Amino acid sequence: MKDSLTIAVPLYNEEDGIKNLYKKLIPIFDKLTSERVTNIILVNDGSTDDTEKLLFDYFSKIDNLKIIKHDTNLNLGGFLNTIINNCETDLVVFIDSDCTFDPDYIFEMLELIDKETDIINGSPYHPDGKIDGVKKSRLVISYLCNFIYRKITKINSYTFTSIFKLYRMNSIKNIQINNTGFVSVAELFVRSVQNGSIVKEFPCTLSIRQIGESKIHILSAVIDHLKFMLRIITR
Numbered sequence: 001m002k003d004s005l006t007i008a009v010p011l012y013n014e015e016d017g018i019k020n021l022y023k024k025l026i027p028i029f030d031k032l033t034s035e036r037v038t039n040i041i042l043v044n045d046g047s048t049d050d051t052e053k054l055l056f057d058y059f060s061k062i063d064n065l066k067i068i069k070h071d072t073n074l075n076l077g078g079f080l081n082t083i084i085n086n087c088e089t090d091l092v093v094f095i096d097s098d099c100t101f102d103p104d105y106i107f108e109m110l111e112l113i114d115k116e117t118d119i120i121n122g123s124p125y126h127p128d129g130k131i132d133g134v135k136k137s138r139l140v141i142s143y144l145c146n147f148i149y150r151k152i153t154k155i156n157s158y159t160f161t162s163i164f165k166l167y168r169m170n171s172i173k174n175i176q177i178n179n180t181g182f183v184s185v186a187e188l189f190v191r192s193v194q195n196g197s198i199v200k201e202f203p204c205t206l207s208i209r210q211i212g213e214s215k216i217h218i219l220s221a222v223i224d225h226l227k228f229m230l231r232i233i234t235r
Contacts, residue, residue, distance in 0.1 A: 003090035003113075004037035007106070010079040010163075011055070011097045012045040018054040021097050026062070028103045033064070039089055040065040043082055046073035076163070077177040077184035084172055093166040094185070100207050101164040108202060109166040118171040118197035119189070123159035124206035133208030145225050149186060152232055155193050157201050160186045161225070164204070171197040183224040190232065 007029065009021070025040070032038040042059060044052050044067060055067050068082055083092060091113070093106055101122055109120040124131050125146045131139060142161060149160040163185045171192050177184045193199060 002036035004039075005032065005110070006039045006041055006083075006087045006089040006092045008041045008043070008083045008087065008092055008094050009097050010043050010045055010076060011047065011051055012073060013047045013049045013051060014097045015047075015050040015054055017098050018051065018058055021099060022058040024099045025103055028106060029062075032106070037089065038064065041083060041086060042067045043079050044069045045075070045079055046070045075180040075184070076182055077180040077187075080177045080184055080188055084175065084177075087169055090169060091166060092169055094163045096163055101162075101204060105164070105204050106166070112200050112202060113166060113168075116198060117200050118168045119192060119199045120166040121157055121159060121189070121199055121201040122162065122164040122204045123157065123201045124162065124204055125158040126201060126203035127158070128203035129158070130203070130205040132205060134206070141222060145222070148229060149190070152229060153190055153193070155190065155199070157199055159201070160189055162206070165189060167192065168197075171195070179224060179228060181224050182221045183228050186225065187228060
């Protein structure tokens with residue numbers, strides 16, 4: 001029997017993008033459910049717009065789909081902890097609500113995972129990866145940040161800062177994330193590997209967000225990453 005899968009998606013004030021998420025994700029979900037037990041968990045992370053209403057309008061009638069609401073905005077760290085505490089499948093894949101990574105990649109991830117592998121890392125910063133439409137200033141910061149992670153952790157991966165990863169749940173079920181912002185995805189990845197998880201990485205394309213606004217604040221994200229890097233070095 002194939003491993004069961006949960007697709008986990010964080011949403012914060014994403015009213016403009018929910019229709020697009022539905023159009024891109026549900027055909028993938030339907031195909032996956034024909035092959036294996038597949039669930040979706042959508043986490044409404046304290047949205048103050050019409051995200052909650054639109055999630056109900058588009059997704060409430062879909063089987064094996066759960067919508068979890070945070071009363072306040074807990075950011076990505078809170079989202080990751082919620083998934084770790086609520087996911088009941090063998091595997092979980094984290095994707096952005098704006099589908100900057102094509103959900104079709106999930107099939108490639110599932111082909112790559114085997115009994116000896118715990119994490120499949122979708123890697124736009126891999127030498128064969130691709131990044132479309134992202135500002136050069138942000139791109140330079142991202143490349144530098146991921147390069148530093150690679151050097152100080154000695155983990156043989158090119159992408160640490162992207163949420164787009166497939167995990168075996170038993171590799172992360174005992175981890176509780178301490179950070180809150182975008183650095184939390186790097187924390188989960190690094191801590192899982194440091195606990196012994198085996199990683200496979202494949203090159204993929206990251207595309208610029210087409211709908212809605214990015215929630216990342218570059219300066220605060222960089223500061224958070226630097227603080228986490230310092231903890232890694234001084235541990």
